Amino acid sequence: MSSLHAVAARPMVTRLPFYYGWVNLLIAVLAMVGTLPGRTQGLGLITEPLLKDLQIDRVLFAQINLWATLLGALFCLGVGRLLDRAGSRIVLTVVSLLLGAVVLWMSGVKGVFWLACLITLTRGLGQSALSVVSLTMVGQWFGRRLNLAMAIYTILMSIGFMIAFPVVGNVVGASGWRSAWMGIGGAILLGLVPLAWLLVRSTPEACGLALEGEKLLEGQAEEVATGYTLWQSLRTPAFWVFALASSVYGLIASGIALFNESILAERGFDATTYYYSLVITALTALAGNFFGGWLAAKWSMNRLMALAMGLLMASLIALPHVTTKAHVAMYAMVMGIAGGFVMVIFFSFWSHAFGRLHLGKIQGAAQTMTVVASAIGPLLLAECVARTGSYAIMFYTLAGVVGILGVSAWFVSTPVTGQRAVAS
Numbered sequence: 001m002s003s004l005h006a007v008a009a010r011p012m013v014t015r016l017p018f019y020y021g022w023v024n025l026l027i028a029v030l031a032m033v034g035t036l037p038g039r040t041q042g043l044g045l046i047t048e049p050l051l052k053d054l055q056i057d058r059v060l061f062a063q064i065n066l067w068a069t070l071l072g073a074l075f076c077l078g079v080g081r082l083l084d085r086a087g088s089r090i091v092l093t094v095v096s097l098l099l100g101a102v103v104l105w106m107s108g109v110k111g112v113f114w115l116a117c118l119i120t121l122t123r124g125l126g127q128s129a130l131s132v133v134s135l136t137m138v139g140q141w142f143g144r145r146l147n148l149a150m151a152i153y154t155i156l157m158s159i160g161f162m163i164a165f166p167v168v169g170n171v172v173g174a175s176g177w178r179s180a181w182m183g184i185g186g187a188i189l190l191g192l193v194p195l196a197w198l199l200v201r202s203t204p205e206a207c208g209l210a211l212e213g214e215k216l217l218e219g220q221a222e223e224v225a226t227g228y229t230l231w232q233s234l235r236t237p238a239f240w241v242f243a244l245a246s247s248v249y250g251l252i253a254s255g256i257a258l259f260n261e262s263i264l265a266e267r268g269f270d271a272t273t274y275y276y277s278l279v280i281t282a283l284t285a286l287a288g289n290f291f292g293g294w295l296a297a298k299w300s301m302n303r304l305m306a307l308a309m310g311l312l313m314a315s316l317i318a319l320p321h322v323t324t325k326a327h328v329a330m331y332a333m334v335m336g337i338a339g340g341f342v343m344v345i346f347f348s349f350w351s352h353a354f355g356r357l358h359l360g361k362i363q364g365a366a367q368t369m370t371v372v373a374s375a376i377g378p379l380l381l382a383e384c385v386a387r388t389g390s391y392a393i394m395f396y397t398l399a400g401v402v403g404i405l406g407v408s409a410w411f412v413s414t415p416v417t418g419q420r421a422v423a424s
Contacts, residue, residue, distance in 0.1 A: 040374070247307060281332045
């Protein structure tokens, strides 16, 4: 933000009866929900009618999705650098504008080539870029209550997606996928873009405020945020342990999400049980968000991640042995709680450990790893069932990996607030 804009923003921001970071948090939630057309779950809402409309082979579409996801992951790195240089207000406005335009363009697509290009752009601008912007916005404003802010952010985000999925699904069923995508593109352009430009403020310092939970002393209104550089954070074991743990969870979650009906069918359950398990997982994930935020304020991130990995390992070991609906419900509950914990940690850890000066690039690097992992997960499960006739071996293998990461999270040394590396 320019100095002129910063000065103009200060009277409005400083006169408010509440901390302005909460405004940024609410818009960050809307931005994350706006990533829907660039996510696997969002694309899944239109997959069947899109394939039928464009007469595309399912295998070809799967290949398009894989490469779109991998190429789209590169956007995480570029947007992180832009965030650190230009600020979240400008970057959120531009990324939202581009994503809305791409989704509108995709609603009228006719050929396979342009479909592949546009899906790649929705992955890059939505799942990657807009996700990084949304997460970084909260980390740039909150200090001591970052865990609480991220827990609230995660809960509101989950509720937002739970509302968006059936709404978009109903529009697809009633009016077709093109109308649904046109409506999403228009909502982003007419809703998120003006909110980003008018209300988002990049940092508290730019508005003459202190980071939440810290005192602003006289003469410190323009205090510069501190923190590790990207390369300094990459040289810490903590970055890799927490990034890999989050990525492996994403790998498992994406693989199970895509083949969950088939996984449960292998155990003798019908599609009704599959839908039942989705509801349980979604609700317990919300509980995990809330409980994880509460625990994060009392425990170290190390302990919380170790607990999340322990729960995830237990659910993976149990999944090949479920025989009753009660077993499925218990598995779904544990998986949902573990996922809720991981989400809170992933959203909070980077700012907590590495500071805010280069948070965009650090968050972008971590997000890149999770996006790539989410693309690989379904392929691993598909290869396993094709070669062995069952998903069980892959679940046991992943359980071992998760267990190792849980132990590593418990023992790894993490940077401490106040011990900031000097930016090079």
